[in-house]
Amino acid sequence: MAEENEVTETFKGLGVCEELVEVCDSLGWENPSKIQVEAIPHALQGKDLIGLAPTGSGKTAAFALPIIQSILESPKASQAFIACVLSPTRELAIQIAEQFEALGSGFGLKCAVVGTPGRLVDHLSNTKGFSLRTLKYLVLDEADRLLNEDFEKTIDEILKAIPRERNTFLFSATMTKKVRKLQRACLRNPVKIEIASKYSTVDTLKQQFRFIPSKYKDCYLVYILTEMSGSTSMVFTRTCEQTRLLALLLRNLGLRAIPISGQMSQAKRLGALNKFKAGECNILICTDVASRGLDIASVDVVINFDIPTNSKDYIHRVGRTARAGRSGVAISLVNQYELEWYLQIEKLIGKKLPEFPAEEEEVLLLLERVTEAKRISQMKIKESGGGKKRRGRDDDEEVDRFLTSKNGKSFKKSKKH
Numbered sequence: 406m407a408e409e410n411e412v413t414e415t416f417k418g419l420g421v422c423e424e425l426v427e428v429c430d431s432l433g434w435e436n437p438s439k440i441q442v443e444a445i446p447h448a449l450q451g452k453d454l455i456g457l458a459p460t461g462s463g464k465t466a467a468f469a470l471p472i473i474q475s476i477l478e479s480p481k482a483s484q485a486f487i488a489c490v491l492s493p494t495r496e497l498a499i500q501i502a503e504q505f506e507a508l509g510s511g512f513g514l515k516c517a518v519v520g521t522p523g524r525l526v527d528h529l530s531n532t533k534g535f536s537l538r539t540l541k542y543l544v545l546d547e548a549d550r551l552l553n554e555d556f557e558k559t560i561d562e563i564l565k566a567i568p569r570e571r572n573t574f575l576f577s578a579t580m581t582k583k584v585r586k587l588q589r590a591c592l593r594n595p596v597k598i599e600i601a602s603k604y605s606t607v608d609t610l611k612q613q614f615r616f617i618p619s620k621y622k623d624c625y626l627v628y629i630l631t632e633m634s635g636s637t638s639m640v641f642t643r644t645c646e647q648t649r650l651l652a653l654l655l656r657n658l659g660l661r662a663i664p665i666s667g668q669m670s671q672a673k674r675l676g677a678l679n680k681f682k683a684g685e686c687n688i689l690i691c692t693d694v695a696s697r698g699l700d701i702a703s704v705d706v707v708i709n710f711d712i713p714t715n716s717k718d719y720i721h722r723v724g725r726t727a728r729a730g731r732s733g734v735a736i737s738l739v740n741q742y743e744l745e746w747y748l749q750i751e752k753l754i755g756k757k758l759p760e761f762p763a764e765e766e767e768v769l770l771l772l773e774r775v776t777e778a779k780r781i782s783q784m785k786i787k788e789s790g791g792g793k794k795r796r797g798r799d800d801d802e803e804v805d806r807f808l809t810s811k812n813g814k815s816f817k818k819s820k821k822h
């Protein structure tokens with residue numbers, strides 16, 4: 406992470422004590438991340454903090470290191486229950502506990518309750534002897550999500566049970582009205598730190614999604630591409646086979662599509678790329694691997710025909726459009742099996758996307774023709790040996806001939822008939 410933040414500061418330079426610098430070293434953290442550079446010195450001085458920073462920025466250590474340092478510096482007797490970190494989900498709570506333990510277990514640090522705010526309140530009211538009165542640090546992590554999940558009342562109860570004399574760190578991916586209210590209620594003269602996510606997307610990029618059953622995906626793709634027929638588009642799929650099938654299907658419908666995948670020889674890939682660059686084909690169908698490192702100027706539209714399982718791939722994909730101040734559109738087609746991955750993407754980019762507007766009835770007018778085109782394309786691929794070599798002959802040839810033939814009828818004009 407540190408190598409992507411142009412930061413040359415050291416943990417030592419931020420005021421982190423020697424023992425903890427050694428732990429960071431042992432974890433392989435060469436330099437502090439941006440949020441750490443901004444937050445740690447203030448936190449060590451006892452200031453309240455509000456940090457706008459997404460997950461992945463290193464924010465956990467930005468609050469964990471100062472807290473652990475303060476535990477190390479305080480006399481043994483007061484090393485009781487020092488800090489409370491509230492997070493919106495159990496999974497996140499576990500991750501935070503793991504980082505605290507990675508940093509502090511060598512000094513005997515232990516995490517007591519790992520769970521959501523509700524679990525903490527439960528302990529407060531039902532566990533004998535459980536108290537938060539020795540607390541010196543309160544961390545509200547992912548505050549926007551905490552408040553979305555209706556933890557407001559629970560947080561109020563926790564605030565009543567902890568000392569007013571304390572340090573509070575509030576982290577959030579976005580600044581919402583509710584977060585501002587929470588900030589006013591529990592922080593004192595906070596230092597505000599804002600770190601643009603390296604995963605944030607540019608403002609000139611219009612991002613949309615559409616939930617659709619997988620059986621209609623092809624149909625939606627064709628609909629979008631015909632609606633945007635004057636644009637250059639990149640369509641991302643998960644597998645090499647799919648790039649071929651989709652390219653055939655689209656060409657069968659008269660669209661100028663060309664696939665590029667890791668299964669193709671270097672020469673063929675280059676050929677496809679040149680066709681796309683020269684404008685001979687205006688739709689490039691590709692996988693993540695094949696598209697990486699391609700020197701392609703900005704395209705108008707990126708379509709995620711398959712939702713990437715790794716959310717960072719989403720950022721790479723949509724980064725193909727809206728470059729250098731130009732505008733662009735990214736549309737994600739999400740089926741019933743991809744919802745979880747899609748939600749991960751929204752989390753990473755820190756926003757909820759609007760829905761791609763389309764009348765389903767109008768889209769489904771294309772269904773019959775798209776289904777037929779798919780049947781023909783599947784047959785072609787089967788006939789050509791499914792892309793596998795047979796008796797030394799390049800069986801891709803026939804498909805290639807088909808792909809490069811000019812026999813596609815104009816689809817757009819006839820689609821509503």
Ligand code: AMP
Binds near residue numbers: 407433461465
């Ligand atoms: P977070 O944003 O807190 O979820 O952290 C993301 C990941 O970055 C975690 O796996 C940390 O272990 C790691 N990390 C935190 N700080 C650094 C650093 N300074 N250098 C390298 N990795 C780090």
